[in-house]
Amino acid sequence: MLLNTVLLALVACAAARTQVRQQLVEEYPSYPAITYCEEDYGLQLYPNPASCHSFYKCANGTLTEEVCENGLLFDGHGAVHNHCNYHWGVNCEGRAFELAPIARGICEYSFGIYSNGPCEKYYTKCVYGEPIDEPCTPGLAYDDRTHSCNWPDLLEYCNPEEVVGFKCPDYLDSKDPAAKFLPFPRFPSGDCGRYIVCVEGHPRLVGCGDYTVFSSDTLTCQDPDYVPSCANYFKK
Numbered sequence: 075m076l077l078n079t080v081l082l083a084l085v086a087c088a089a090a091r092t093q094v095r096q097q098l099v100e101e102y103p104s105y106p107a108i109t110y111c112e113e114d115y116g117l118q119l120y121p122n123p124a125s126c127h128s129f130y131k132c133a134n135g136t137l138t139e140e141v142c143e144n145g146l147l148f149d150g151h152g153a154v155h156n157h158c159n160y161h162w163g164v165n166c167e168g169r170a171f172e173l174a175p176i177a178r179g180i181c182e183y184s185f186g187i188y189s190n191g192p193c194e195k196y197y198t199k200c201v202y203g204e205p206i207d208e209p210c211t212p213g214l215a216y217d218d219r220t221h222s223c224n225w226p227d228l229l230e231y232c233n234p235e236e237v238v239g240f241k242c243p244d245y246l247d248s249k250d251p252a253a254k255f256l257p258f259p260r261f262p263s264g265d266c267g268r269y270i271v272c273v274e275g276h277p278r279l280v281g282c283g284d285y286t287v288f289s290s291d292t293l294t295c296q297d298p299d300y301v302p303s304c305a306n307y308f309k310k
């Protein structure tokens with residue numbers, strides 16, 4: 075009687091384990107082990123099923139195992155360094171990894187990008203453990219959550235007026251040319267290639283792009299030929 079119960083429990087347990095294993099297989103693709111290159115030409119990259127830190131590379135038929143630098147992992151996307159990407163941007167899909175910070179100054183990992191404060195207009199990029207300061211596009215500040223530069227009004231501890239250098243008016247007369255673009259009134263920025271848009275009372279510095287300049291008359295981006303004060307903006 076007791077033996078029967080124990081046996082039943084064991085069988086149930088084994089069944090449960092099989093189920094877990096099946097779930098894992100369903101959840102993650104299984105990557106084959108690579109022992110030779112199927113193609114004689116070109117470049118092919120394959121995940122290493124045993125590790126997210128490395129991958130297999132076939133270059134014109136020659137197989138090598140490549141290891142990502144500290145702070146980087148491989149999922150076939152992104153190319154920060156030697157086909158590897160920042161660890162927070164990589165989906166390892168069950169392939170094992172263990173992150174080991176080197177913690178030298180701001181460079182927590184040998185390769186990474188780091189914030190210098192909650193509202194800084196630049197960030198620090200680490201390459202082989204060497205910090206390099208990189209500016210955000212003018213008008214943006216670095217956002218630790220997205221690992222990219224963002225509109226300052228979307229940041230938590232940031233003063234958009236200070237970053238952009240402009241304060242949106244509390245009130246706009248309906249005859250004011252900027253009112254034409256309500257609820258997102260526009261203003262010149264002092265730089266021909268950019269203008270200011272107020273979003274819920276906070277300024278955003280926006281680039282014109284496409285070789286156009288901002289006209290303070292029409293409050294739109296136009297060909298420099300039609301904006302005499304900015305005619306020479308691209309001729310330097």
Ligand SMILES: *[C@@H]1O[C@H](CO)[C@@H](O)[C@H](O)[C@H]1NC(C)=O
Pocket residue numbers: 116117132133134
């Ligand atoms: C393969 O060989 C060609 C010709 O020698 C070369 O141009 C190319 O860079 C090589 N590709 C790789 C991935 O090594």
